[in-house]
Amino acid sequence: MSLVRKIASSVGQSYLRINSSLASDTLQVRNPPEKPVFDRGRIFKKISDQLSICRMNQADMHYVMSTWALQEKWTPTQFTIEAFYAADPNGYYMLFNNDEPVASLAAVCYPTLKIAFLGLYLVEKTQRKNGYSKILWDNVVADLKSQGYALGLNASPYAALATPDFYRKLTFEEMHTDQAWQLKDALPLPAMALPPGIKVVELTDELVDQVVSYDSRIFGQDRKDFLVAWMKKPDTFTFVALLNDQVAGYVVASQRVLPLEPEKKSYRIGPLYADNADFALGLVHNVLSAVKEARPIVIDLPGTNIPVAEKVMQHFGFSFFYNSVHMFTKKPVMNNDEKVFGKSALTIAHI
Ligand SMILES: CC(C)(COP(=O)(O)OP(=O)(O)OC[C@H]1O[C@@H](n2cnc3c(N)ncnc32)[C@H](O)[C@@H]1OP(=O)(O)O)[C@@H](O)C(=O)NCCC(=O)NCCS
Numbered sequence: 563m564s565l566v567r568k569i570a571s572s573v574g575q576s577y578l579r580i581n582s583s584l585a586s587d588t589l590q591v592r593n594p595p596e597k598p599v600f601d602r603g604r605i606f607k608k609i610s611d612q613l614s615i616c617r618m619n620q621a622d623m624h625y626v627m628s629t630w631a632l633q634e635k636w637t638p639t640q641f642t643i644e645a646f647y648a649a650d651p652n653g654y655y656m657l658f659n660n661d662e663p664v665a666s667l668a669a670v671c672y673p674t675l676k677i678a679f680l681g682l683y684l685v686e687k688t689q690r691k692n693g694y695s696k697i698l699w700d701n702v703v704a705d706l707k708s709q710g711y712a713l714g715l716n717a718s719p720y721a722a723l724a725t726p727d728f729y730r731k732l733t734f735e736e737m738h739t740d741q742a743w744q745l746k747d748a749l750p751l752p753a754m755a756l757p758p759g760i761k762v763v764e765l766t767d768e769l770v771d772q773v774v775s776y777d778s779r780i781f782g783q784d785r786k787d788f789l790v791a792w793m794k795k796p797d798t799f800t801f802v803a804l805l806n807d808q809v810a811g812y813v814v815a816s817q818r819v820l821p822l823e824p825e826k827k828s829y830r831i832g833p834l835y836a837d838n839a840d841f842a843l844g845l846v847h848n849v850l851s852a853v854k855e856a857r858p859i860v861i862d863l864p865g866t867n868i869p870v871a872e873k874v875m876q877h878f879g880f881s882f883f884y885n886s887v888h889m890f891t892k893k894p895v896m897n898n899d900e901k902v903f904g905k906s907a908l909t910i911a912h913i
Contacts, residue, residue, distance in 0.1 A: 567653040598625055600663055606655060607701050615701055618654040618666070620647050623682075624654070626666045630684045635720055637819055641748050641798075642907070645791035646670075649910055654682070657698040669702050670910040671711060674783035678711040681726065681829065681909035699732075712892035713735040716740065716908045719884055726887045734889040738865025740905065743872075744885040745850075745859040749879040752849040760810070762844045765793060765800035774801055776809040780835050780898040781906075781913060792816075792907075800850040811836030813904070815843040816851060818860070827856035833913075834861065834904030842874045842903040850878060862886075862908055866899040874903055888912070 604617040618626070623643050627636075647654070650670040657665040668682040673908070685695045706713065713732065717726045718859045726736060756762070765773065770790065778784040792799045797817035803810045812835060836842040855861060863871040865888060873887060886908065894912060902913050 587738050589803075598622060598623065600625075600656070600658070600661075601882045602661075603656070604652075606705075609657075609697060609701070612660055613697065614658050615655055616658060618656050619654055622656055622659065622663070623647060623654055625663075626682060626684065630666065630686055631682065632689060632821060634684070635821075637821060638776055641795040641816070642792075645788050645795060646907070646910055648791045649785060649788035653678075653910075655702050657694055659689075662689075664689040664692075665698045667695075667698050667702055668910060669706055669708070669713075672783050672785075675894060676711055677912060678706045678713055678908055679912055680713055680715040683721075686862060688844050708806075712890060712894065714888070714890045714894070714912045716886050716888055718886035718908070727821070727873060728887050733891055735891070735893075736890045737890050737893060739885045739907070740865045740888050741863045741868065741872075741885055743861055743863055743875050743880045744883045745875075745878060745880045746857055747879065748855045748857060751847065751850055752877060754844065756844045757840055760803060760841060760844060762801050762803050762848045764848075765812070769802050772809045773800075777833070778834065782894075782896065782898075782902050799849060799852045801852075803836060803845055803847050805837070805841075811841035811845055813842075813849055814906075815849045815859070817856075827853075829853050829856055831859060831861040832864065832904045833902070833906035835901055836903055837901060839870055839874055839903075842871075843877060846874060846878055862905040864899070864902045864905050864913060866896070867902055870900070871903045 596724065598621040600622050601619040602616050606615040606617055608614045620643050623646065627643065650728055653670040655667045656663050665685045666682050667680065669678045669680050671678045679822065683699070685694065703713065713734070715729065716722060717729055743858050774784070774786045774789055777789055793814055795816060799815045800812065802812045805835065813831060814833060815831045816831045818830050821826050831846070834842060834845060836845060850859070861875065863875065896913070905911070905913055
């Protein structure tokens with residue numbers, strides 16, 4: 563059993579027990595997981611006698627996501643931590659005041675693209691307004707900038723305190739608006755006839771390398787470690803579109819944690835990458851057959867491919883849910899926007 567699964571199964575129950583009467587602005591985590599012994603081994607920077615920034619390990623990340631992030635209603639897809647960590651094991655930071663963790667920040671680096679994607683920007687609730695977030699941000703961001711990284715992030719409505727205006731002041735510019743869409747109802751699946759030569763199959767070990775290389779052509783850099791962990795996490799379906807036996811698209815759908823309705827099965831789709839809308843339709847059709855009655859099913863549509871991606875999801879009865887603003891300090895060069903029908907993981911990646 564992997565480290566993350568061990569951690570998740572040992573704390574999973576308490577992680578989900580939420581007091582719904584308190585779920586107004588923030589969620590109250592009942593029986594929060596016990597604090598792990600935080601990893602202080604990889605010091606990024608010592609700021610003062612009291613303050614130091616360390617790189618998080620997977621147990622530290624699990625703690626942040628299942629307490630601080632959950633209180634902000636950031637509902638994680640299950641078992642994401644192992645994949646997030648694999649994307650960049652050096653990309654997760656925690657600020658300590660003596661031995662007390664007070665703030666977190668993710669800055670996942672994509673060295674070929676020279677993009678660092680920021681997320682998990684959180685200060686422990688009782689420690690806010692002490693200047694901790696700015697100390698963490700300024701030190702990590704200065705290091706990334708000195709290495710020539712452009713910075714990207716997603717300002718979502720679930721980060722009410724950090725709006726696009728907040729990030730504009732930090733020299734971020736609005737690039738486009740992504741749209742979360744969802745399927746709430748168990749509608750009958752429309753009939754689906756794929757064009758000749760196309761078939762959709764479930765991922766096999768033999769197809770993994772082909773899918774990784776297809777993904778890297780669209781994403782702009784190899785992210786095999788992330789992708790393998792992402793596709794192979796529990797409660798996940800991965801389907802591949804083949805055109806004459808060559809990969810022409812793929813989709814991943816993973817079960818989500820719904821803190822207020824833990825008994826309910828829900829899924830998040832992403833990535834949904836495909837050569838064209840026909841392949842995307844075939845892939846989503848297979849996902850919906852596989853997840854059966856589980857609802858809601860959510861997907862993040864990229865602002866760069868909105869009219870086409872919208873049509874694909876409308877075909878199955880999905881509808882608009884909310885906007886989130888995609889922001890960058892410098893616009894990345896993307897060559898394959900028309901092949902992105904659903905984004906991969908808004909917390910750590912730009913598409
Ligand atoms: C947003 C959040 C991280 C800020 O932390 P904080 O401890 O409250 O902020 P600090 O005390 O460190 O910052 C003090 C001031 O600097 C601002 N600030 C925060 N980070 C900053 C940065 N990186 N650069 C410049 N200013 C910053 C704050 O807005 C605040 O301004 P104000 O005093 O005029 O209101 C915190 O409120 C939080 O965890 N919110 C919930 C999660 C969230 O929304 N995260 C953002 C996700 S996109």
